Amino acid sequence: MTFGTKRAGTQxxxxxxLLVSALTSVLIVVLIFxxxxxxxxxxxxxxxxxxxxSDTTWRPGSGEFGILAMIAGSGIVTLGAVLLxxxxxxxxxxxxxxxxxxxxxxxxxxxxxxLAGIPSVVYGLFGMAVIVPVVRTIPAPGNAGYGVLSASVVxxxxxxxxxxxxxxxxxRSVPAEYREGxxxxxxxxxxxxxxVLIPAAKPGIVSAVILGLGRALGExxxxxxxxxxxxxxxxxxxxxxxxxxxxxxRTLTGNIAVEISYATGVHESALFATGVVxxxxxxxxxxLAALLLKKGVR
Amino acid sequence: xNKLETEAKGMSTQNYSLFYGxxxxxxxxxxxxxxxxxxxxxxxxxxxxxxxxxxxxxxxxLIPGVTTEGKVCIDGRNVADEDVVQLRKKVGMVFQRPxxxxxxxxxxxxxGPKLHGVKNRSxxxxxxxxxxxxxxxxxxxxxxxxxxxxxLSGGQQQRLCIARAIAVEPEVILMDEPASALDxxxxxxxxxxxxxxxxxxxxxxxxxxxxxxxxxxxxTAFMLTDENRAGNLIEFGTTKQIFTxxxxxxxxxxxxxxxx
Numbered sequence: 001m002t003f004g005t006k007r008a009g010t011q012x013x014x015x016x017x018l019l020v021s022a023l024t025s026v027l028i029v030v031l032i033f034x035x036x037x038x039x040x041x042x043x044x045x046x047x048x049x050x051x052x053x054s055d056t057t058w059r060p061g062s063g064e065f066g067i068l069a070m071i072a073g074s075g076i077v078t079l080g081a082v083l084l085x086x087x088x089x090x091x092x093x094x095x096x097x098x099x100x101x102x103x104x105x106x107x108x109x110x111x112x113x114x115l116a117g118i119p120s121v122v123y124g125l126f127g128m129a130v131i132v133p134v135v136r137t138i139p140a141p142g143n144a145g146y147g148v149l150s151a152s153v154v155x156x157x158x159x160x161x162x163x164x165x166x167x168x169x170x171x172r173s174v175p176a177e178y179r180e181g182x183x184x185x186x187x188x189x190x191x192x193x194x195x196v197l198i199p200a201a202k203p204g205i206v207s208a209v210i211l212g213l214g215r216a217l218g219e220x221x222x223x224x225x226x227x228x229x230x231x232x233x234x235x236x237x238x239x240x241x242x243x244x245x246x247x248x249x250r251t252l253t254g255n256i257a258v259e260i261s262y263a264t265g266v267h268e269s270a271l272f273a274t275g276v277v278x279x280x281x282x283x284x285x286x287x288l289a290a291l292l293l294k295k296g297v298r
Numbered sequence: 299x300n301k302l303e304t305e306a307k308g309m310s311t312q313n314y315s316l317f318y319g320x321x322x323x324x325x326x327x328x329x330x331x332x333x334x335x336x337x338x339x340x341x342x343x344x345x346x347x348x349x350x351x352x353x354x355x356x357x358x359x360l361i362p363g364v365t366t367e368g369k370v371c372i373d374g375r376n377v378a379d380e381d382v383v384q385l386r387k388k389v390g391m392v393f394q395r396p397x398x399x400x401x402x403x404x405x406x407x408x409x410g411p412k413l414h415g416v417k418n419r420s421x422x423x424x425x426x427x428x429x430x431x432x433x434x435x436x437x438x439x440x441x442x443x444x445x446x447x448x449x450l451s452g453g454q455q456q457r458l459c460i461a462r463a464i465a466v467e468p469e470v471i472l473m474d475e476p477a478s479a480l481d482x483x484x485x486x487x488x489x490x491x492x493x494x495x496x497x498x499x500x501x502x503x504x505x506x507x508x509x510x511x512x513x514x515x516x517x518t519a520f521m522l523t524d525e526n527r528a529g530n531l532i533e534f535g536t537t538k539q540i541f542t543x544x545x546x547x548x549x550x551x552x553x554x555x556x557x558x
Contacts, residue, residue: 175397177393177395177397178397178399178400180357180360180393180397181393181397181398181399181459181462182399182409183357183360183386184355184357184386184390184391184393184463185386185387185390185409185410185413185462185463185466186383186384186385186386186387186410186413186414186466187383187409187413188383191413195409195413196399199400199401200399200400
Protein backbone atom coordinates (compact mmCIF):
# COMPACT_ATOMS: atom_id res chain seq x y z
CA MET A 1 0.00 0.00 0.00
CA THR A 2 2.57 2.54 -1.12
CA PHE A 3 -0.14 4.39 -3.09
CA GLY A 4 -0.39 7.88 -1.63
CA THR A 5 -4.01 8.81 -0.87
CA LYS A 6 -3.42 12.10 -2.65
CA ARG A 7 -2.39 10.36 -5.86
CA ALA A 8 -5.31 7.98 -5.60
CA GLY A 9 -7.60 11.00 -5.19
CA THR A 10 -6.18 12.72 -8.27
CA GLN A 11 -6.63 9.50 -10.18
CA UNK A 12 -10.31 9.43 -9.23
CA UNK A 13 -10.91 13.07 -10.12
CA UNK A 14 -9.18 12.76 -13.47
CA UNK A 15 -11.24 9.70 -14.29
CA UNK A 16 -14.41 11.65 -13.69
CA UNK A 17 -13.20 14.67 -15.67
CA LEU A 18 -12.29 12.47 -18.65
CA LEU A 19 -15.56 10.57 -18.46
CA VAL A 20 -17.53 13.82 -18.48
CA SER A 21 -15.58 15.12 -21.52
CA ALA A 22 -16.28 11.90 -23.36
CA LEU A 23 -19.94 11.97 -22.47
CA THR A 24 -20.35 15.58 -23.56
CA SER A 25 -20.30 14.78 -27.27
CA VAL A 26 -22.69 11.88 -26.79
CA LEU A 27 -25.00 14.20 -24.87
CA ILE A 28 -24.82 16.85 -27.58
CA VAL A 29 -25.74 14.35 -30.31
CA VAL A 30 -28.67 13.14 -28.24
CA LEU A 31 -29.78 16.73 -27.55
CA ILE A 32 -29.62 17.70 -31.20
CA PHE A 33 -31.59 14.64 -32.19
CA UNK A 34 -34.21 15.07 -29.48
CA UNK A 35 -34.79 18.77 -30.21
CA UNK A 36 -34.87 18.32 -33.96
CA UNK A 37 -37.35 15.47 -33.66
CA UNK A 38 -39.34 17.52 -31.12
CA UNK A 39 -39.66 20.46 -33.50
CA UNK A 40 -40.40 18.10 -36.40
CA UNK A 41 -43.13 16.32 -34.49
CA UNK A 42 -46.00 18.67 -35.49
CA UNK A 43 -45.20 18.18 -39.18
CA UNK A 44 -44.88 14.43 -38.80
CA UNK A 45 -48.14 14.44 -36.88
CA UNK A 46 -50.11 16.63 -39.26
CA UNK A 47 -48.75 15.42 -42.59
CA UNK A 48 -47.57 11.95 -41.67
CA UNK A 49 -44.02 10.65 -41.96
CA UNK A 50 -44.73 8.35 -44.89
CA UNK A 51 -46.63 11.03 -46.79
CA UNK A 52 -43.73 13.46 -46.33
CA UNK A 53 -40.99 11.16 -47.56
CA SER A 54 -43.02 9.70 -50.44
CA ASP A 55 -44.60 12.83 -51.86
CA THR A 56 -42.71 14.82 -54.46
CA THR A 57 -44.63 18.09 -54.17
CA TRP A 58 -43.13 20.74 -51.93
CA ARG A 59 -45.44 23.72 -51.96
CA PRO A 60 -45.49 25.29 -48.50
CA GLY A 61 -47.91 28.00 -49.65
CA SER A 62 -50.63 25.46 -50.30
CA GLY A 63 -49.72 23.16 -47.44
CA GLU A 64 -47.92 20.51 -49.46
CA PHE A 65 -44.77 19.25 -47.80
CA GLY A 66 -43.44 16.29 -49.75
CA ILE A 67 -39.63 16.04 -49.54
CA LEU A 68 -39.02 13.10 -51.90
CA ALA A 69 -37.75 15.56 -54.53
CA MET A 70 -35.08 16.77 -52.11
CA ILE A 71 -34.17 13.24 -51.05
CA ALA A 72 -33.72 12.45 -54.74
CA GLY A 73 -31.79 15.68 -55.26
CA SER A 74 -29.36 14.92 -52.43
CA GLY A 75 -29.10 11.35 -53.64
CA ILE A 76 -28.30 12.18 -57.23
CA VAL A 77 -25.68 14.88 -56.54
CA THR A 78 -24.03 12.59 -54.02
CA LEU A 79 -24.01 9.77 -56.56
CA GLY A 80 -22.60 12.11 -59.20
CA ALA A 81 -19.92 13.36 -56.81
CA VAL A 82 -18.90 9.80 -55.96
CA LEU A 83 -18.83 8.73 -59.61
CA LEU A 84 -16.64 11.69 -60.55
CA UNK A 85 -14.63 12.12 -57.37
CA UNK A 86 -13.79 8.59 -56.26
CA UNK A 87 -11.87 7.46 -59.36
CA UNK A 88 -9.93 10.71 -59.30
CA UNK A 89 -9.22 10.39 -55.59
CA UNK A 90 -8.20 6.76 -55.93
CA UNK A 91 -5.91 7.64 -58.80
CA UNK A 92 -4.28 10.39 -56.74
CA UNK A 93 -3.95 8.05 -53.76
CA UNK A 94 -2.22 5.33 -55.81
CA UNK A 95 0.02 7.96 -57.41
CA UNK A 96 1.02 9.45 -54.06
CA UNK A 97 1.48 6.13 -52.29
CA UNK A 98 3.16 4.08 -54.98
CA UNK A 99 4.30 5.96 -58.05
CA UNK A 100 5.44 9.46 -57.18
CA UNK A 101 8.99 10.04 -56.01
CA UNK A 102 8.97 11.50 -52.50
CA UNK A 103 9.71 15.05 -53.64
CA UNK A 104 6.73 15.12 -55.99
CA UNK A 105 4.42 13.49 -53.43
CA UNK A 106 5.70 16.03 -50.91
CA UNK A 107 4.60 18.84 -53.22
CA UNK A 108 1.26 17.34 -54.29
CA UNK A 109 0.07 16.14 -50.88
CA UNK A 110 -0.13 19.59 -49.20
CA UNK A 111 -2.05 21.04 -52.12
CA UNK A 112 -4.63 18.25 -51.92
CA UNK A 113 -4.85 18.76 -48.18
CA UNK A 114 -5.29 22.48 -48.75
CA LEU A 115 -8.46 21.70 -50.71
CA ALA A 116 -9.95 20.40 -47.46
CA GLY A 117 -9.44 23.76 -45.79
CA ILE A 118 -11.18 25.93 -48.37
CA PRO A 119 -14.53 27.20 -47.04
CA SER A 120 -17.48 25.72 -48.90
CA VAL A 121 -18.79 29.14 -49.92
CA VAL A 122 -15.59 29.61 -51.92
CA TYR A 123 -16.28 26.31 -53.67
CA GLY A 124 -19.71 27.71 -54.46
CA LEU A 125 -18.15 30.82 -56.01
CA PHE A 126 -15.76 28.66 -58.00
CA GLY A 127 -18.70 26.59 -59.20
CA MET A 128 -20.67 29.67 -60.29
CA ALA A 129 -17.71 31.31 -61.99
CA VAL A 130 -16.14 28.30 -63.69
CA ILE A 131 -18.23 25.12 -63.67
CA VAL A 132 -21.67 26.58 -64.39
CA PRO A 133 -20.58 28.50 -67.54
CA VAL A 134 -18.93 25.33 -68.89
CA VAL A 135 -22.00 23.19 -68.19
CA ARG A 136 -24.16 25.86 -69.80
CA THR A 137 -22.48 25.16 -73.17
CA ILE A 138 -24.06 21.69 -73.29
CA PRO A 139 -26.94 22.04 -75.75
CA ALA A 140 -30.14 20.88 -74.06
CA PRO A 141 -33.53 22.53 -73.59
CA GLY A 142 -33.75 24.65 -70.46
CA ASN A 143 -30.09 24.12 -69.54
CA ALA A 144 -28.86 27.22 -67.72
CA GLY A 145 -25.78 25.57 -66.24
CA TYR A 146 -27.23 25.51 -62.75
CA GLY A 147 -28.18 21.97 -61.80
CA VAL A 148 -27.17 18.46 -60.78
CA LEU A 149 -24.05 18.23 -62.97
CA SER A 150 -22.50 21.47 -61.76
CA ALA A 151 -23.31 20.52 -58.18
CA SER A 152 -21.79 17.06 -58.64
CA VAL A 153 -18.57 18.47 -60.07
CA VAL A 154 -18.19 20.95 -57.22
CA UNK A 155 -18.99 18.26 -54.69
CA UNK A 156 -16.53 15.83 -56.31
CA UNK A 157 -13.74 18.36 -55.77
CA UNK A 158 -14.89 18.89 -52.19
CA UNK A 159 -14.72 15.21 -51.25
CA UNK A 160 -11.43 14.71 -53.09
CA UNK A 161 -9.08 15.51 -50.17
CA UNK A 162 -10.86 13.24 -47.68
CA UNK A 163 -11.09 10.28 -50.01
CA UNK A 164 -7.54 10.77 -51.31
CA UNK A 165 -5.77 11.05 -47.99
CA UNK A 166 -7.59 8.19 -46.30
CA UNK A 167 -7.15 5.93 -49.34
CA UNK A 168 -3.47 6.84 -49.55
CA UNK A 169 -3.05 5.96 -45.91
CA UNK A 170 -4.81 2.64 -46.49
CA UNK A 171 -2.54 1.79 -49.43
CA ARG A 172 0.56 2.85 -47.55
CA SER A 173 -0.31 0.66 -44.61
CA VAL A 174 -0.38 -2.48 -46.75
CA PRO A 175 2.66 -4.41 -45.46
CA ALA A 176 5.75 -4.07 -47.67
CA GLU A 177 6.00 -7.88 -47.70
CA TYR A 178 2.94 -8.12 -49.98
CA ARG A 179 4.52 -5.71 -52.41
CA GLU A 180 7.80 -7.62 -52.46
CA GLY A 181 6.03 -10.95 -52.74
CA UNK A 182 4.11 -9.81 -55.78
CA UNK A 183 7.07 -8.19 -57.53
CA UNK A 184 9.23 -11.26 -56.85
CA UNK A 185 6.69 -13.34 -58.79
CA UNK A 186 7.28 -11.20 -61.83
CA UNK A 187 4.37 -8.82 -61.42
CA UNK A 188 4.78 -5.31 -62.76
CA UNK A 189 4.22 -2.35 -60.47
CA UNK A 190 0.77 -1.76 -61.91
CA UNK A 191 -0.24 -5.43 -61.54
CA UNK A 192 0.94 -5.29 -57.95
CA UNK A 193 -1.16 -2.18 -57.31
CA UNK A 194 -4.25 -3.59 -58.95
CA UNK A 195 -4.15 -7.19 -57.78
CA VAL A 196 -2.57 -6.96 -54.35
CA LEU A 197 -2.37 -3.46 -52.91
CA ILE A 198 -5.85 -2.18 -53.73
CA PRO A 199 -7.60 -5.40 -52.64
CA ALA A 200 -5.57 -5.41 -49.42
CA ALA A 201 -6.38 -1.74 -48.80
CA LYS A 202 -10.05 -2.19 -49.68
CA PRO A 203 -11.53 -1.80 -46.18
CA GLY A 204 -9.74 1.53 -45.80
CA ILE A 205 -10.74 2.68 -49.27
CA VAL A 206 -14.38 1.77 -48.66
CA SER A 207 -14.47 3.75 -45.45
CA ALA A 208 -12.82 6.67 -47.25
CA VAL A 209 -15.60 6.61 -49.83
CA ILE A 210 -18.25 6.44 -47.15
CA LEU A 211 -16.75 9.37 -45.28
CA GLY A 212 -16.81 11.23 -48.59
CA LEU A 213 -20.47 10.28 -48.99
CA GLY A 214 -21.29 11.72 -45.59
CA ARG A 215 -19.47 14.92 -46.44
CA ALA A 216 -21.30 15.16 -49.76
CA LEU A 217 -24.69 14.58 -48.23
CA GLY A 218 -24.13 17.27 -45.62
CA GLU A 219 -22.79 19.99 -47.91
CA UNK A 220 -25.09 23.01 -47.99
CA UNK A 221 -23.90 26.42 -49.09
CA UNK A 222 -21.94 25.37 -52.18
CA UNK A 223 -24.94 23.31 -53.30
CA UNK A 224 -27.38 26.20 -52.92
CA UNK A 225 -25.09 28.31 -55.10
CA UNK A 226 -24.90 25.95 -58.09
CA UNK A 227 -27.80 23.49 -58.09
CA UNK A 228 -30.62 25.85 -59.08
CA UNK A 229 -32.69 25.10 -55.97
CA UNK A 230 -35.94 24.14 -57.72
CA UNK A 231 -37.88 21.81 -55.44
CA UNK A 232 -38.59 19.36 -58.23
CA UNK A 233 -37.79 15.73 -58.85
CA UNK A 234 -34.73 15.71 -61.15
CA UNK A 235 -35.81 14.46 -64.57
CA UNK A 236 -34.38 14.01 -68.04
CA UNK A 237 -35.28 16.92 -70.34
CA UNK A 238 -34.54 15.08 -73.57
CA UNK A 239 -34.68 11.51 -74.81
CA UNK A 240 -31.17 10.98 -73.48
CA UNK A 241 -31.47 9.70 -69.88
CA UNK A 242 -28.14 11.36 -69.05
CA UNK A 243 -29.86 14.74 -69.39
CA UNK A 244 -31.21 14.09 -65.89
CA UNK A 245 -27.85 15.48 -64.75
CA UNK A 246 -28.69 18.83 -66.34
CA UNK A 247 -31.91 19.07 -64.35
CA UNK A 248 -32.25 21.64 -61.60
CA UNK A 249 -32.73 20.17 -58.16
CA ARG A 250 -32.63 20.95 -54.46
CA THR A 251 -30.82 19.12 -51.70
CA LEU A 252 -32.21 18.33 -48.25
CA THR A 253 -29.67 20.68 -46.70
CA GLY A 254 -30.45 23.41 -49.20
CA ASN A 255 -34.16 23.09 -48.50
CA ILE A 256 -33.61 23.93 -44.85
CA ALA A 257 -31.08 26.71 -45.38
CA VAL A 258 -33.06 28.51 -48.07
CA GLU A 259 -36.42 28.61 -46.28
CA ILE A 260 -35.80 28.49 -42.55
CA SER A 261 -35.38 32.27 -42.19
CA TYR A 262 -39.02 33.01 -43.05
CA ALA A 263 -40.86 29.73 -42.34
CA THR A 264 -43.45 29.54 -39.59
CA GLY A 265 -45.88 26.95 -38.25
CA VAL A 266 -46.13 23.62 -40.06
CA HIS A 267 -43.76 24.90 -42.73
CA GLU A 268 -41.06 25.47 -40.12
CA SER A 269 -41.78 22.12 -38.55
CA ALA A 270 -41.51 20.45 -41.97
CA LEU A 271 -38.02 21.92 -42.34
CA PHE A 272 -37.05 20.38 -39.02
CA ALA A 273 -38.48 17.14 -40.36
CA THR A 274 -36.18 17.51 -43.37
CA GLY A 275 -33.34 17.77 -40.86
CA VAL A 276 -34.44 14.56 -39.15
CA VAL A 277 -34.41 12.71 -42.48
CA UNK A 278 -30.92 14.04 -43.17
CA UNK A 279 -29.81 13.01 -39.69
CA UNK A 280 -31.10 9.48 -40.17
CA UNK A 281 -29.45 9.15 -43.60
CA UNK A 282 -26.08 10.27 -42.22
CA UNK A 283 -26.48 7.90 -39.28
CA UNK A 284 -27.16 5.02 -41.66
CA UNK A 285 -24.08 5.84 -43.69
CA UNK A 286 -21.89 6.10 -40.60
CA UNK A 287 -23.07 2.76 -39.25
CA LEU A 288 -22.41 1.22 -42.64
CA ALA A 289 -18.87 2.61 -42.48
CA ALA A 290 -18.38 1.24 -38.96
CA LEU A 291 -19.70 -2.14 -40.03
CA LEU A 292 -17.42 -2.34 -43.06
CA LEU A 293 -14.40 -1.22 -41.05
CA LYS A 294 -15.05 -3.88 -38.44
CA LYS A 295 -15.34 -6.47 -41.17
CA GLY A 296 -12.07 -5.25 -42.65
CA VAL A 297 -10.19 -5.62 -39.35
CA ARG A 298 -11.55 -9.11 -38.68
CA UNK B 299 29.11 -31.97 -67.50
CA ASN B 300 32.05 -29.95 -68.77
CA LYS B 301 33.00 -26.60 -67.40
CA LEU B 302 31.44 -24.52 -70.14
CA GLU B 303 28.15 -26.25 -69.77
CA THR B 304 28.03 -25.62 -66.00
CA GLU B 305 28.72 -21.97 -66.57
CA ALA B 306 25.99 -21.71 -69.14
CA LYS B 307 23.42 -23.39 -66.91
CA GLY B 308 23.92 -22.15 -63.37
CA MET B 309 24.09 -18.86 -61.54
CA SER B 310 27.32 -17.00 -61.28
CA THR B 311 28.76 -13.62 -60.48
CA GLN B 312 31.98 -12.02 -61.64
CA ASN B 313 33.65 -9.25 -59.68
CA TYR B 314 30.23 -8.16 -58.52
CA SER B 315 30.05 -5.13 -56.26
CA LEU B 316 26.94 -3.42 -54.92
CA PHE B 317 26.64 0.11 -53.56
CA TYR B 318 23.94 1.76 -51.49
CA GLY B 319 24.58 5.31 -52.61
CA UNK B 320 28.24 5.87 -51.71
CA UNK B 321 28.44 2.88 -49.40
CA UNK B 322 29.96 -0.28 -50.80
CA UNK B 323 27.98 -3.22 -49.43
CA UNK B 324 29.40 -6.04 -51.55
CA UNK B 325 33.00 -6.16 -52.68
CA UNK B 326 33.96 -7.85 -55.95
CA UNK B 327 32.29 -11.19 -55.41
CA UNK B 328 32.89 -14.00 -57.89
CA UNK B 329 31.11 -17.27 -57.43
CA UNK B 330 29.77 -20.19 -59.47
CA UNK B 331 26.62 -21.68 -57.96
CA UNK B 332 26.01 -25.29 -59.03
CA UNK B 333 22.64 -26.18 -60.56
CA UNK B 334 20.21 -28.53 -58.85
CA UNK B 335 22.04 -28.21 -55.58
CA UNK B 336 21.41 -26.27 -52.42
CA UNK B 337 23.92 -23.55 -51.74
CA UNK B 338 23.89 -21.89 -48.36
CA UNK B 339 25.17 -18.39 -47.65
CA UNK B 340 26.34 -17.96 -44.09
CA UNK B 341 28.02 -15.15 -42.22
CA UNK B 342 27.38 -12.69 -39.41
CA UNK B 343 24.58 -10.11 -39.59
CA UNK B 344 25.27 -7.27 -41.98
CA UNK B 345 27.76 -9.19 -44.10
CA UNK B 346 25.66 -8.59 -47.19
CA UNK B 347 24.37 -12.11 -47.78
CA UNK B 348 20.75 -10.98 -48.20
CA UNK B 349 21.78 -8.15 -50.52
CA UNK B 350 23.79 -10.67 -52.50
CA UNK B 351 20.85 -13.09 -52.74
CA UNK B 352 18.57 -10.28 -53.91
CA UNK B 353 20.99 -9.49 -56.72
CA UNK B 354 19.95 -12.63 -58.58
CA UNK B 355 16.32 -11.50 -59.06
CA UNK B 356 17.17 -7.79 -58.99
CA UNK B 357 15.06 -7.07 -55.94
CA UNK B 358 17.72 -4.50 -55.04
CA UNK B 359 16.40 -2.43 -57.94
CA LEU B 360 13.52 -1.41 -55.66
CA ILE B 361 15.88 0.46 -53.34
CA PRO B 362 16.64 3.97 -54.57
CA GLY B 363 20.33 4.74 -55.02
CA VAL B 364 21.55 1.18 -55.54
CA THR B 365 24.29 0.78 -58.16
CA THR B 366 26.35 -2.25 -59.15
CA GLU B 367 29.59 -3.19 -60.84
CA GLY B 368 30.57 -6.50 -62.40
CA LYS B 369 28.19 -9.18 -63.56
CA VAL B 370 25.46 -11.41 -62.21
CA CYS B 371 24.64 -14.16 -64.69
CA ILE B 372 21.92 -16.74 -64.91
CA ASP B 373 22.30 -19.37 -67.62
CA GLY B 374 25.16 -17.32 -68.96
CA ARG B 375 23.11 -14.17 -69.40
CA ASN B 376 23.68 -10.99 -67.49
CA VAL B 377 20.57 -10.33 -65.36
CA ALA B 378 20.99 -6.58 -65.91
CA ASP B 379 20.16 -7.11 -69.59
CA GLU B 380 17.10 -9.24 -68.97
CA ASP B 381 13.52 -8.12 -68.77
CA VAL B 382 12.94 -7.95 -65.04
CA VAL B 383 9.51 -9.61 -65.29
CA GLN B 384 10.96 -12.59 -67.19
CA LEU B 385 13.92 -12.73 -64.83
CA ARG B 386 11.72 -12.93 -61.75
CA LYS B 387 9.58 -15.58 -63.38
CA LYS B 388 12.74 -17.64 -63.76
CA VAL B 389 14.11 -16.82 -60.32
CA GLY B 390 11.58 -17.33 -57.55
CA MET B 391 11.98 -16.01 -54.03
CA VAL B 392 10.86 -16.99 -50.56
CA PHE B 393 11.14 -14.37 -47.87
CA GLN B 394 12.18 -14.31 -44.25
CA ARG B 395 8.67 -13.77 -42.94
CA PRO B 396 5.93 -15.79 -44.62
CA UNK B 397 4.06 -13.27 -46.77
CA UNK B 398 0.96 -14.88 -48.28
CA UNK B 399 -1.37 -12.34 -49.86
CA UNK B 400 -4.64 -11.67 -48.05
CA UNK B 401 -6.38 -13.97 -50.53
CA UNK B 402 -7.48 -17.58 -50.52
CA UNK B 403 -4.97 -20.43 -50.64
CA UNK B 404 -6.02 -21.05 -54.24
CA UNK B 405 -5.65 -17.41 -55.28
CA UNK B 406 -2.25 -17.17 -53.62
CA UNK B 407 -0.85 -20.03 -55.68
CA UNK B 408 -2.73 -19.01 -58.85
CA UNK B 409 -1.44 -15.43 -58.60
CA GLY B 410 1.81 -15.97 -60.52
CA PRO B 411 0.40 -18.22 -63.28
CA LYS B 412 -2.42 -15.71 -63.82
CA LEU B 413 0.10 -12.90 -64.22
CA HIS B 414 1.97 -14.91 -66.78
CA GLY B 415 -1.09 -15.64 -68.87
CA VAL B 416 -2.82 -18.78 -67.54
CA LYS B 417 -6.50 -17.84 -67.64
CA ASN B 418 -8.45 -21.05 -67.90
CA ARG B 419 -9.89 -22.04 -64.53
CA SER B 420 -9.20 -25.76 -64.93
CA UNK B 421 -5.60 -25.15 -66.03
CA UNK B 422 -5.13 -23.00 -62.96
CA UNK B 423 -6.60 -25.72 -60.76
CA UNK B 424 -4.05 -28.17 -62.15
CA UNK B 425 -1.14 -25.82 -61.50
CA UNK B 426 -2.38 -25.03 -58.00
CA UNK B 427 -2.73 -28.69 -57.07
CA UNK B 428 0.66 -29.60 -58.51
CA UNK B 429 2.40 -26.71 -56.77
CA UNK B 430 0.76 -27.38 -53.41
CA UNK B 431 1.73 -31.05 -53.67
CA UNK B 432 5.32 -30.17 -54.46
CA UNK B 433 5.37 -27.81 -51.51
CA UNK B 434 4.05 -30.64 -49.29
CA UNK B 435 1.01 -28.59 -48.32
CA UNK B 436 -1.71 -30.22 -50.43
CA UNK B 437 -2.89 -32.74 -47.85
CA UNK B 438 -3.33 -30.04 -45.24
CA UNK B 439 -5.33 -27.61 -47.38
CA UNK B 440 -7.05 -29.67 -50.10
CA UNK B 441 -10.37 -29.73 -48.25
CA UNK B 442 -10.71 -25.97 -48.27
CA UNK B 443 -8.68 -24.17 -50.91
CA UNK B 444 -10.85 -21.11 -50.49
CA UNK B 445 -9.95 -20.27 -46.94
CA UNK B 446 -7.64 -17.32 -46.46
CA UNK B 447 -3.93 -17.98 -46.79
CA UNK B 448 -3.50 -15.86 -43.69
CA UNK B 449 -5.46 -18.35 -41.60
CA LEU B 450 -2.75 -21.02 -41.96
CA SER B 451 -0.03 -21.59 -39.35
CA GLY B 452 3.35 -19.90 -39.87
CA GLY B 453 4.95 -23.04 -41.25
CA GLN B 454 2.02 -23.70 -43.57
CA GLN B 455 2.14 -20.08 -44.72
CA GLN B 456 5.79 -20.46 -45.63
CA ARG B 457 5.06 -23.65 -47.58
CA LEU B 458 2.23 -21.76 -49.28
CA CYS B 459 4.77 -19.12 -50.29
CA ILE B 460 7.02 -21.86 -51.65
CA ALA B 461 4.06 -23.28 -53.59
CA ARG B 462 3.34 -19.77 -54.89
CA ALA B 463 6.95 -19.45 -56.07
CA ILE B 464 6.95 -22.93 -57.67
CA ALA B 465 3.69 -22.24 -59.52
CA VAL B 466 5.42 -20.00 -62.08
CA GLU B 467 7.91 -22.80 -62.81
CA PRO B 468 11.14 -21.05 -61.93
CA GLU B 469 14.59 -22.55 -62.44
CA VAL B 470 16.00 -21.07 -59.28
CA ILE B 471 14.51 -20.52 -55.84
CA LEU B 472 16.12 -17.94 -53.61
CA MET B 473 15.36 -18.34 -49.92
CA ASP B 474 16.11 -15.50 -47.55
CA GLU B 475 16.21 -17.06 -44.09
CA PRO B 476 13.01 -18.96 -44.86
CA ALA B 477 12.78 -20.62 -41.45
CA SER B 478 13.92 -17.87 -39.13
CA ALA B 479 10.34 -17.01 -38.12
CA LEU B 480 9.28 -20.64 -37.67
CA ASP B 481 9.31 -23.12 -34.82
CA UNK B 482 11.64 -26.17 -34.96
CA UNK B 483 9.00 -28.58 -36.28
CA UNK B 484 7.96 -26.23 -39.08
CA UNK B 485 11.63 -25.56 -39.80
CA UNK B 486 12.30 -29.27 -40.18
CA UNK B 487 9.44 -29.56 -42.66
CA UNK B 488 10.84 -26.72 -44.75
CA UNK B 489 14.27 -28.36 -44.72
CA UNK B 490 12.85 -31.70 -45.82
CA UNK B 491 10.98 -29.91 -48.55
CA UNK B 492 14.14 -28.20 -49.77
CA UNK B 493 15.80 -31.57 -50.08
CA UNK B 494 13.00 -32.79 -52.32
CA UNK B 495 12.94 -29.61 -54.38
CA UNK B 496 16.59 -29.62 -55.31
CA UNK B 497 15.98 -32.35 -57.87
CA UNK B 498 14.14 -29.79 -59.97
CA UNK B 499 15.45 -26.43 -58.83
CA UNK B 500 18.67 -24.68 -58.03
CA UNK B 501 18.29 -23.38 -54.51
CA UNK B 502 20.23 -20.61 -52.82
CA UNK B 503 19.50 -20.04 -49.15
CA UNK B 504 20.65 -17.35 -46.76
CA UNK B 505 20.67 -18.54 -43.21
CA UNK B 506 21.79 -17.38 -39.80
CA UNK B 507 21.60 -20.88 -38.51
CA UNK B 508 24.80 -22.81 -39.11
CA UNK B 509 23.27 -26.14 -38.14
CA UNK B 510 20.68 -25.51 -40.79
CA UNK B 511 23.33 -24.79 -43.40
CA UNK B 512 25.15 -27.96 -42.39
CA UNK B 513 21.96 -30.02 -42.51
CA UNK B 514 20.43 -28.92 -45.79
CA UNK B 515 23.08 -27.55 -48.10
CA UNK B 516 25.44 -29.21 -50.55
CA UNK B 517 27.64 -26.15 -50.88
CA THR B 518 28.36 -23.35 -48.46
CA ALA B 519 29.61 -19.83 -49.04
CA PHE B 520 30.98 -17.90 -46.09
CA MET B 521 30.76 -14.12 -46.22
CA LEU B 522 32.29 -11.52 -43.95
CA THR B 523 32.66 -7.75 -43.90
CA ASP B 524 36.08 -6.25 -44.42
CA GLU B 525 37.53 -3.21 -42.62
CA ASN B 526 35.32 -0.91 -44.77
CA ARG B 527 32.19 -2.85 -43.78
CA ALA B 528 31.81 -4.17 -47.34
CA GLY B 529 30.74 -7.80 -47.70
CA ASN B 530 33.32 -10.19 -49.11
CA LEU B 531 33.13 -13.81 -50.09
CA ILE B 532 35.72 -15.47 -47.90
CA GLU B 533 35.38 -19.09 -48.81
CA PHE B 534 33.19 -21.28 -50.97
CA GLY B 535 33.17 -25.06 -51.20
CA THR B 536 31.22 -28.17 -50.46
CA THR B 537 29.42 -27.93 -47.16
CA LYS B 538 31.40 -30.88 -45.87
CA GLN B 539 34.68 -29.22 -46.66
CA ILE B 540 33.67 -25.83 -45.21
CA PHE B 541 32.45 -27.37 -41.97
CA THR B 542 35.25 -29.90 -41.48
CA UNK B 543 38.37 -28.56 -43.13
CA UNK B 544 37.93 -24.84 -43.87
CA UNK B 545 40.99 -23.39 -45.53
CA UNK B 546 40.57 -19.87 -44.15
CA UNK B 547 41.08 -19.27 -40.43
CA UNK B 548 38.22 -16.71 -40.40
CA UNK B 549 35.84 -19.39 -41.67
CA UNK B 550 37.09 -21.75 -39.00
CA UNK B 551 36.64 -19.13 -36.31
CA UNK B 552 33.07 -18.46 -37.41
CA UNK B 553 32.13 -22.13 -37.78
CA UNK B 554 33.50 -23.00 -34.37
CA UNK B 555 31.58 -20.10 -32.87
CA UNK B 556 34.49 -17.87 -31.95
CA UNK B 557 32.55 -14.85 -33.24
CA UNK B 558 29.38 -13.95 -35.11
